[in-house]
Amino acid sequence: MRLIKNIKYNEKGLIPAIAQDDDTGEVLMLGYMNEESLRRTLSSGEVWFFSRSRQELWHKGETSGNRIVVRSVWKDCDSDTILVKAHPTGPVCHTGNKTCFFQQLTKQDIETNYQREN
Template sequence: MNLQESVLDNIKYNQQGLIPAIVQESDTGEVLMLAYMNRESLERSLATGETWFYSRSRQELWHKGATSGHIQKIDGIYYDCDADTLLVKVKQTGEACHEGYHSCFHYELQKDGTGKILQEKAIAGGMKLGKILEEVYRVILDRQKNRPEKSYTTYLFEKGVDKILKKVGEETAEVIIAAKNNNPAEVVYEVSDLLYHLLVLLVEQGVNLEKIAGELQGRR
């Protein structure tokens, strides 16, 4: 295959004009779903940066998340050596599975032939919080690298770990005071401040969110 030519002309679709597309989360490597694309949905995916598929049951194109809001932002589309399967790496908003799970592959086949659910359904807002924390973490990483002027995050990195730790301590105390005052609105505000400063500390220490998630998963 000449890579300088249009690869779309060399993709091998099946007799129905479809090609399987494995969708994988970029950050975690988790396989989210398997769907099918035809040439038009593949072209739309490339043009829009969001996943489009072809529904075999409805016989029509569908834009993932158009109704639910659980869109998939494409980081890259890859094809295998036979050019008959696609791998689509995405940033998933919300859940990929229509049953309310993050991944469609949440059932495990047991040796006795029975099934086991591996995931719990996402708690409303829970996955959203996780995505926001990831976004803030990436912004903080950028601040650490580029050090834009007049940025509070830049100021923290330039002052060093002692300043960051002092702020973590101060914000922890603020959370305690807000909780002792039985003020939920203030708790939300102060916890948000604390989480931000903890993320700055993680970046300063070179600890990514996957390591924290792994530790919590092990404890769970």
């Protein structure tokens, strides 16, 4: 098995992977990949992650049918983050939302949380 060149995984063998809608530029989700899930993503044309909670490979959309179809895969300048530009076939978030990023934080949220801590 050949290694994927010049990828910097963390101490747990994982790398953050951002899925982005290639048509709109919208960030869909953030997951983590190990070398095998990155290899499967590159070879299958669909996104695979490594589930940190279940400690197993996770084919995104395998249960729901809402897959993320890969258009291109990029690494950042430090080779420690992956960006997958893709086409979602349906809602990406387990809540049924198009993206996992649908809960905007505001200045009021930050001040409220800060006041609770002090």
